[in-house]
Amino acid sequence: MRKKIIKTIFFALGIGAGYSFLPYFWLLIGWQTNVWINNALVNMLFGLLIMWLISLIATDPVEMLIKKLEINLARQNPLTIISVSISTIIGLLIAVLISTLFSHSQLFILNTILPIILMLILGYLGFVFGKNHLEDLKKLLVLRKKDGLASENGKNKVLERKAGENFHRLKLLDTNILIDGRIYDLIQTGFIEGTLVVPNFVLYELQYIADSADSIKRVRGRRGLDILNKLRKEKKVPVEMYEGDFEDIQEVDSKLIKLAKLLDAVIVTNDYNLNKVSEFQNVEVLNVNALAKALRPRVIPGEKMTVTVIKNGTERQQGVAYLDDGTMIVVEDGRYYLNQPIEVTVTSALQTDAGRMIFAKPTHATREIKAKN
Secondary structure (H helix, E strand, C coil): CHHHHHHHHHHHHHHHHHHHHHHHHHHHHCCCCCCCCCCHHHHHHHHHHHHHHHHHHHHHHHHHHHHHHHHHHHHCCHHHHHHHHHHHHHHHHHHHHHHHHHCCCCCHHHHHHHHHHHHHHHHHHHHHHHHHCHHHHHHHCCEEEEEEEECCCCCEEEEEECCCCCCCCCEEECHHHHHHCHHHHHHHHCCCCCCEEEEHHHHHHHHHHHCCCCHHHHHHHHHHHHHHHHHHHHCCCCEEEECCCCCCCCCHHHHHHHHHHHHCCEEEECCHHHHHHHHHCCCCEEEHHHHHHCCCCCCCCCCEEEEEECEECCCCCCEEEECCCCCEEEECCHHHHECCEEEEEEEEEEEECCEEEEEEEECHHHHHHHHHC
16 A cells, blocks of 8 residues: 555646646757647656666665654654654754745745745754753643642642553553463452453454364463453443554564554563563563462462363472463362362462462362262
C-alpha cells in the first residue's frame, strides 16, 4: 500500500512537471513550434514517463525512509510531537507574515530568497523551542478537578494532579501472564491502570498451546484464552490488539521486548527470564510474582486442598502436582498416588522471583485409603 501511494505521488509530480517545465525545454532546443511535440498532452505524457523511470529506482529508498520516520515517530512521546508541531507552525506563520512586507519588492533577493531563508530559520527555531520547552507545555495541561464539596467560605476546593511521563502507559501482556490468570484479579481490584495491549503473536502462541496434543498444555492455553475473553467482555480496562508483527524475529519474548521499546510500553509478566532480559534492555516490567512476593501467599501451612499428582519429583518418593495457575506443588510420598486426585495438607510455601512453590503431604485420611487398597 505504501509503495502504491509513493508511485502515485511520483506520477502526479511527473504530470505536473511535464505540463509546467517541458515547454521551456522545447523552447531551449528550438522545437517550440512543433505542435506535435509541444502540446499539453505530450508534455504530461513525457513527464509521466520520466517520473515512472525515476520511480523504479527511487521508490524503495523513499519507502525505507518513510518507514524509519514512522518508527521514529512511534517512539516519540505524543506530547513532544504536539509541542514541536505547534511551535514549528507558529515559526513558519511568523516567517510568512514578515515575508509579506517584501512581497511587492522588485528585488529577487527580497521577494524570493529572503522569505525562504526566514521560513528555514524561524521554522527551525520553532522546532527547537517546542522540543526544549516540553515541560512548560505539560504545566499548561495540568488536570484540575473539583471535589464538589463547598468549603466554609462557600468556595469549591480544587484538586490538582499532574500526569507524569509514566502515567497510564500501555501495558503489554505476554502469554504466561494470561495463562497465570492473576492479571484478571489485579484488574478487578483496580491496581492496573491504562490500556492493556495483546499483540497478535501472543494470541497466536496461546492458540497454538490450546491446540496442543498435551492435555496439560491444552488446558493452560484455553485458560489463557478464557482470561483474555473475560477481560474484553467486562471492559474494566481498555483491551486492544496489536496487529503488527516482527517477521525478522522468531521468539515471542524478543518480539514483545521490541514492541515495548517501539511503543514505550510496560511488559506485564510472571516469566522470570523475560523479566531479566527486559531489565537488561531497559524495558520496564511489572512482574506479578514480584508483587506476590511482597504479599502473603494465598496458601498457609495447615490448609487442605485436593490435587492430582502427575509426575515423580526430583527427590525420592516425591510427587509433583500443579494448581490451575501453574503453581507447582511438591507432595511428600506423592509417587504412590500418580494420576490420582488426593487430599493434601500444606506444610510450607516458598515464593521466589521465578514463581511460587508449595510443599504438602497427603492427609491422614488419604493415607488410610491407600493402606486399605
